[in-house]
Amino acid sequence: MTIHHRGRDARSRLRSVHQPEAAAPGGSSPTSAGSLTRRSLLGAGAALALAPGAASAAGTGARAAGGVPLGGAIQAEFMEVDPGYKQAFLDHCDLIMPMNGLKFSLVHPAPDQWNFEPADRVVDFALQNDRLSRGTCHVWWGATPDWVERLDTPAAAEAALVDHIERIGDRYKGRLTGWDVVNEVIANDPASEGPLRQTVWLEKLGPKHIPIAFAASARADPQARLVINDYDLEFVGPRFDARREIMLGIVRQLQDGNVPVHSVGMQGHLYAGRQIDKEGLERFHKELDRLGVGLMVTELDIIDWETPPSNAAQDKTAYELVSDLLDAIFAWKPPQAVTVWGITDRYSWVPDVLPRPDGHPDRPLPLDRDLRPKPWMELLKSRLRAG
Ligand code: 9MR
Numbered sequence: 001m002t003i004h005h006r007g008r009d010a011r012s013r014l015r016s017v018h019q020p021e022a023a024a025p026g027g028s029s030p031t032s033a034g035s036l037t038r039r040s041l042l043g044a045g046a047a048l049a050l051a052p053g054a055a056s057a058a059g060t061g062a063r064a065a066g067g068v069p070l071g072g073a074i075q076a077e078f079m080e081v082d083p084g085y086k087q088a089f090l091d092h093c094d095l096i097m098p099m100n101g102l103k104f105s106l107v108h109p110a111p112d113q114w115n116f117e118p119a120d121r122v123v124d125f126a127l128q129n130d131r132l133s134r135g136t137c138h139v140w141w142g143a144t145p146d147w148v149e150r151l152d153t154p155a156a157a158e159a160a161l162v163d164h165i166e167r168i169g170d171r172y173k174g175r176l177t178g179w180d181v182v183n184e185v186i187a188n189d190p191a192s193e194g195p196l197r198q199t200v201w202l203e204k205l206g207p208k209h210i211p212i213a214f215a216a217s218a219r220a221d222p223q224a225r226l227v228i229n230d231y232d233l234e235f236v237g238p239r240f241d242a243r244r245e246i247m248l249g250i251v252r253q254l255q256d257g258n259v260p261v262h263s264v265g266m267q268g269h270l271y272a273g274r275q276i277d278k279e280g281l282e283r284f285h286k287e288l289d290r291l292g293v294g295l296m297v298t299e300l301d302i303i304d305w306e307t308p309p310s311n312a313a314q315d316k317t318a319y320e321l322v323s324d325l326l327d328a329i330f331a332w333k334p335p336q337a338v339t340v341w342g343i344t345d346r347y348s349w350v351p352d353v354l355p356r357p358d359g360h361p362d363r364p365l366p367l368d369r370d371l372r373p374k375p376w377m378e379l380l381k382s383r384l385r386a387g
Contacts, residue, residue: 071339169220178225
């Protein structure tokens with residue numbers, strides 16, 4: 001398998017992920033979603049025992065007394081320079097997590113180099129203020145350091161992955177409610193590229209990198225809620241149906257191999273112009289529940305580029321999208337947490353990667369640039385509080 005994104009800059013990589021209409025990476029060998037068989041994920045030696053304590057961890061986690069926790073992902077680089085930004089997380093969030101500080105290439109840029117400072121700052125801030133925190137993410141195509149790309153045997157890749165996860169999981173044990181263990185492993189368009197995304201980890205280890213990562217995470221912190229996280233699981237259309245099916249397939253395969261997986265993380269990057277699949281999501285949630293696996297929203301924000309250029313129109317679209325998403329999830333049962341990806345329009349990846357074509361400012365987050373809550377923040381809070 002060849003990797004196609006190596007030469008591109010991070011921004012264009014992210015754009016291609018979040019722009020399904022963009023051409024699929026050239027040269028990939030198409031496989032059908034059906035080729036992810038139950039056996040294929042759990043290659044020889046990958047079926048690892050459920051770590052002690054992990055079964056009970058499935059029943060614990062981030063649910064706060066009195067409702068569903070509202071989380072916020074914070075960018076450590078703005079915390080000290082912008083006190084209003086930092087305070088906004090205390091004003092609104094039950095859970096405060098590092099947006100980027102625990103990604104592989106940032107925390108572990110060279111084999112013997114670790115940079116825990118930015119993540120520690122966020123986790124300390126959360127815990128000192130009696131908030132929860134969680135970690136993202138061990139396996140992600142978008143944060144693979146060069147040294148990992150250069151590992152030239154499967155054994156070396158597996159050792160590096162396991163060592164990374166064990167070391168970092170152990171360091172944050174008891175301080176994080178859980179981890180996005182693998183992020184964005186499903187092909188962007190399963191019909192032409194799928195079922196799994198072509199990544200360095202897939203190239204080096206095959207699909208078994210997924211159970212390897214979950215098993216290592218469970219060993220490192222047996223109480224942590226282990227999450228498989230992905231985008232584009234929410235909408236109406238065959239591409240989204242296929243992505244939900246693949247997600248269920250991965251969860252079932254992990255369970256078949258006795259590998260602990262406790263929740264599916266639905267990123268929730270919601271697009272104006274797309275429709276939330278209320279029935280499809282309810283079915284998805286119900287099936288996860290039947291499997292004993294929870295559902296959480298992990299990266300909620302709004303990509304409003306197909307909305308007329310007015311604050312009122314953009315906020316109305318955002319409100320409707322969030323309302324539809326919550327209706328769809330709550331139709332079965334409350335989610336385990338809902339986390340917004342940032343908190344204020346001051347700082348977001350959306351204008352960098354998916355700017356509005358008309359140049360009007362994006363309004364991706366629940367607080368505006370002056371930290372005033374938009375109607376969808378009130379909606380979110382009242383739905384989550386009611387639980
Ligand atoms: O919002 C994040 C941005 O600050 C980072 O520069 C970027 C690369 O690490 O990642 C962004 O977050 C992504 C997340 O980790 C995975 N889902 C898509 C998010 C937006 O691109």
